[in-house]
Amino acid sequence: MEAKPQVLGTTSKIIPLALPKGTEKLCELCQRGAHLQCAKCRVTFYCDAEHQQADWVGIHERICQLLVPIRTPTLLSLQQSGRIEMQLKKAELIEICRLVAQSKLSEGKHQEALPAAQFCLRCSIDVHGRSSVQMVPAYLLLAEANMGLGNLALVAELLSQAEWAVLKSPECGHAVHHRLHRSLGRLHTATGNLEAALLNFANDIYFASEAYGLDSTITCGGYFHMAGVFSKKGKLPIACSLYSEVARTWHSHLTKLFKTHVENVHNPDMLLKPSYDKAQRVEVDEMLRTMLEFQQNDSRKDLSQISLLAHCLAMLWFLGGDPLKALGFGNTALQASQLIPNHDLAEPIQGLLRLVQSLQAEPHPGAV
Secondary structure, three states: OOOOOOOOOOOOOOEEEOOOOOOOOOOOOOOHHHHHHHHEOOOOEHHHHHHHHHHHHHHHHHHHHOHHHHHHHHHHHHHHHHHHHHHHHHHHHHHHHHHHHHHHHHHHOOOHHHHHHHHHHHHHHHHOOOOOOHHHHHHHHHHHHHHHHHHHHHHHHHHHHHHHHHHEEEEEEOHHHHHHHHHHHHHHHOOOHHHHHHHHHHHHHHHHHHHHOOOHHHHHHHHHHHHHHHHOOOHHHHHHHHHHHHHHHHHHHHHHHHHHHHHHHHOOOOOOOOOOOOHHHHHHHHHHHHHHHHHHOOOOOOHHHHHHHHHHHHHHHHOOOHHHHHHHHHHHHHHHHOOOOOOOOOOHHHHHHHHHHHHHOOOOOOOO
16 A cells, blocks of 8 residues: 655655665665655655654754755766765764754753764764774764663664774874763663773773863763762762762852853843753753752761752753742752851852842833
8 A cells, every 4th residue: 555645743744755676765764674755855765654753853854955965966976076075064964963962862862862873873984984983972972872762782882883993093082082981881880880880980080181171070970970880889978979079060160150140241131041051951950960869868968068069050040041940949058058057158049049039020021
């Protein structure tokens, strides 16, 4: 029975694929035989409507028309100048897919990140070759997407390919080593090999500190993951100490951003313009909340750390343009600080709360 053209929500139309005998097209997502094609670009194919919809949501909407010149052979594309131009267009697609996939991963949307990560890998292979060290970011991106979906065997395979590419490239930079070891550490944590996880997170911290500095928020991510491993091993004092280091780094970073934001913006209506994009806020929020819950559930309850972490979250959401969340975490921070005599965060927390309350009290444009 012939497939009928369909429209899936806000996706592109898809049409039945009529091919000469002996000709085969492969599905963009699963590489099985395709029976449908995108009606907009007509150079992308799918095995079924479900995969078309998943690809559209994941990445295809962003790159649909960009694929046409790349997948449509011309006389120019066969010439040297045309091949160079084609490589540049593919490099642009790689960067678009990388950014989209990373944004979705930061928001915890691992299934939606898969199409962008898969296309990033395929396009990177075309441009750089399968064993080039420039393939590593694409391997790590797809590994992270599959890590969130629990496909650990595939994650191990992808990280093995990334590790091999790095080993073959002695000139590989510290930033690439840091990302590889962090991914390996997360894989070993997920599979229960905690000693191997700790070793990889230690390497992650070393390379990140070389690339970004000891006080970088990127470097402290390694401490955060390492603390999670020590928590799993039941070594809570060590985990607590590492979490304290992460909290200190983030508090220093957010305090600087907050002060700069308030000092440089003279129009009160602009104070809540987001300083972080949505993906970044979700990622940092999850990390800070994890540490806050760890402290709140600890029988010894370190009120100083609870106040510090809640203040971090209040500043994060103030900078993110959400005064209600900023107010909620600010009140949590204030309550904890008031139980500590002469606590040095009490005044900054109260200042933040006054600022949030004053902004909420101001009439919004168009309010009656």
